[in-house]
Amino acid sequence: MQRYLLMTLGWLAVILATVGVVLPLLPTTPFLLLAAWCFARSSPRFHHWLLHRSVFGRYLRYWQQHRAMPPGAKGRAVLFTLLTFAFSLWMVSILWLRLLLLAILCILLIFIIRLPVVDEGQQNP
Numbered sequence: 001m002q003r004y005l006l007m008t009l010g011w012l013a014v015i016l017a018t019v020g021v022v023l024p025l026l027p028t029t030p031f032l033l034l035a036a037w038c039f040a041r042s043s044p045r046f047h048h049w050l051l052h053r054s055v056f057g058r059y060l061r062y063w064q065q066h067r068a069m070p071p072g073a074k075g076r077a078v079l080f081t082l083l084t085f086a087f088s089l090w091m092v093s094i095l096w097l098r099l100l101l102l103a104i105l106c107i108l109l110i111f112i113i114r115l116p117v118v119d120e121g122q123q124n125p
Contacts, residue, residue, distance in 0.1 A: 002042075003042045003043070004042075006038040006039075006041055006042035006043075007038065007039070007042045007043050007046065009034070009038045010034070010035045010037075010038030010039045010042065010043070010046060011035075011046075013031040013032070013034040013035035013038065014031070014032075014035045014050070014054075016031045017029075017031035017032045017035065017056065021080075022084065023084070025088075025104065028056075032050075032056050032059070032060060033060075033063075035050060036050055036051070036060055036064075051064075058070060059073060062118055066116075066118050067116070068115065068116040068117055068118045069115050069116070069117050069118065070117075070118055071117060071118060073117075074112060074113070074115065074117055077112050078109065078112055078113070081105070081108055081109060081112065082105075082109075085101060085104075085105045088101055089101055089102070
């Protein structure tokens with residue numbers, strides 16, 4: 001029973017992570033880490049798929065091995081964060097909501113910029 005609950009939670013986390021790629025306020029990374037944790041405890045097959053076959057696998061492997069982002073990922077993360085928040089700020093006309101979005105954007109950018117990047121010499125995931 002626990003195995004199926006963990007697999008269901010893992011797949012729900014993968015779905016939410018995928019949606020979080022395009023929605024600015026829905027985080028992707030925590031859901032991916034939750035999915036990896038759930039699959040590691042419930043299904044070796046799904047865990048292997050997540051780490052080696054999915055779009056997110058490379059990033060998860062780097063995080064597991066080095067606790068860092070792969071080269072080039074930080075720039076893409078900042079770019080896509082800025083693009084999605086710019087779209088959100090353009091769509092919202094309420095001042096307090098725009099200010100809230102700007103505050104969240106600043107906090108998120110500070111977090112992303114502070115994450116380490118793997119050196120060229122450590123690059124074998």
